[in-house]
Amino acid sequence: MSECGTEPVEKSAVPKYDARNPLLELWKRIKRSRMAMAGLVIITLVIVVAILAPIISPYDPYKQNLSIRLAKIGAPGHILGTDEYGRDLLSRLIYGARISLMVGFSSVGFGLIFGVVLGLSAGYYQKLDGIIMRIIDILLAFPGVLLALAIISILGPGIINVIIAIGIWSVPTLARVVRSTVLYIKELDYVTAAKALGETDLNIIFREILPNCISPIIVYATMRLATAILSAATLSFLGLGAQPPSAEWGAMTATGRNFIYQAPHLTLIPGFAIIIVVFGFNSIGDGLRDALDPNLKNTM
Numbered sequence: 670m671s672e673c674g675t676e677p678v679e680k681s682a683v684p685k686y687d688a689r690n691p692l693l694e695l696w697k698r699i700k701r702s703r704m705a706m707a708g709l710v711i712i713t714l715v716i717v718v719a720i721l722a723p724i725i726s727p728y729d730p731y732k733q734n735l736s737i738r739l740a741k742i743g744a745p746g747h748i749l750g751t752d753e754y755g756r757d758l759l760s761r762l763i764y765g766a767r768i769s770l771m772v773g774f775s776s777v778g779f780g781l782i783f784g785v786v787l788g789l790s791a792g793y794y795q796k797l798d799g800i801i802m803r804i805i806d807i808l809l810a811f812p813g814v815l816l817a818l819a820i821i822s823i824l825g826p827g828i829i830n831v832i833i834a835i836g837i838w839s840v841p842t843l844a845r846v847v848r849s850t851v852l853y854i855k856e857l858d859y860v861t862a863a864k865a866l867g868e869t870d871l872n873i874i875f876r877e878i879l880p881n882c883i884s885p886i887i888v889y890a891t892m893r894l895a896t897a898i899l900s901a902a903t904l905s906f907l908g909l910g911a912q913p914p915s916a917e918w919g920a921m922t923a924t925g926r927n928f929i930y931q932a933p934h935l936t937l938i939p940g941f942a943i944i945i946v947v948f949g950f951n952s953i954g955d956g957l958r959d960a961l962d963p964n965l966k967n968t969m
Contacts, residue, residue, distance in 0.1 A: 698960040705956020711949035719766040728757035730764045730916045739932045750934055753924065754914075758935070761916040762942060768828070768917045769946065772901040772910075773894045776832045780839025781890055787840065788847025789874055789882075793855060801844070808841040817900060821909045828917075831910045835897050846889055850882045884961040892954030895947040902943050918943050 699705050718725065727746075734755035742750045749758040791801040808816065820834035854860060855878060863873050902919030904910035911917035913924070918939040925935025 699956050702956040702959060704952045705960075708949040708952025708956065711945060712953060715766050715946055715949070716770065718763055719770050722763045722767055726760040726763045728760040730756060730760040731914055732756060739928060739935075741932070742934050749938055750932065752921075752932075752935055753928060758938060761921060762918075762939060764916040765918045765921060765939065765942070766946075768911060768915065769898050769901065769943075772828060772832055772835070773898040773950075776835035776897045776901070777839060777890050777893050779832060779836030780843055780893070781886070783836075784840045784843030785847055785879075785882075785886065788844040789851055789879065791844065792848040792851025793870070793874055793878065798848075802848070805841045805844050808837075809845075813838050813896075814900065814903065817904060818909070821904065826909045826912060828911050828915070831901050831904050834904070835900050838900070839893055839897070843886070843889055843893075846885050847882055850885055851878055854878050854881050888954055888958045888961060891957055892951060895950035895954070898950070899943065899947050 699709075734751070736755065737744070737747070737751050738753055738755040740747050740751040740755075742748070744750055747757050747759070749762065752758055752761070787801050787805070791798045791805075811819070817831075817834040817838050820837055821830050824830040824833065860873060860877050863877050868877075901910055902917070902922070905917050905919030906923040908923065911920045913920065921939040922936050922943075925932070925939070928935055
C-alpha cells in the first residue's frame, strides 16, 4: 500500500505505444483484429496462387475439349468441372486471380498518382484549390459506375481501358481525402518552422506534409482495391471489360449465366471468388483504419 492510500499501478496494465518502431507497433495492433488477419490470410493466398498459376494450374486455361463440356463439380480430373467449351474451371479460376489483381492494383495505382498530386496541390496552394476542387466536384457528380461506363464508351472495351476508367473513378475521392489532411497539417508548427527556415514548397510538401498523409492514403487504397476488383468484374460481366476467351472472373460469370440451369457452378464459383477477394481487402482496410487511427493508439 502506498503512502497516499492507493495501490501502485502495474506497468504491464498500462497500454504502451512504441514510437521507435512504428511498423512493429502497427503489426501488433493489426494482429488484434481477427477480421483483419482473416483478410490478410485470404489475400496472401490469392496473391500466391496468382504468382504460381503456371505451376499449380492443372491444365491450360484456354485449351478446349468439347467431349467433356459442362462437366459437373468433382468430375474425374476436373475438381470444379468444365465450362461450355470443355476448359478446366479450376485452371481458369486460378488464372483469373492474376487478371483481377492486376486490374485492381494497376487502377488503384493510377488513381493514387493523380489523386495524391491533385490533393497536395489543392491543399497547399490556395489559388489552385478552387480550380482543382471544381473539377473534382464535376467528377463526383457522376455515379462511379456511370462515370466508368462513360469513359469506356469513349475508349472502347478492354482490360487496359477498364484500368484507366476505374483509375479515373478513384481520383476524386482520394484527392479530397488528401486535400483535407493537407489543410490540417500545413497549419502545424513544424510546417510553419520549415517555411521560416526558407524550405522550398516542394521540400515542405514531400518531406513534411506527404509523410503525414500516408495513413489515410494507405487505408483508402486498400479498401479501394476491393471496389476496383468488383467494378472490373461488373464491367466484364456487362461485356465492357475483359473479352473472351480471357479467364476473368466477371466474364466467366457472364458466360456461365447462359447455362445457369445445366451447370450453375459456372456462375457460382467465379462469383464466390469475387466475394472472397472483396471481403479480404475490405477486412484488411478496416483493420488498417483502426490500427492507424491516432485516437486508438493508447487504447488498443
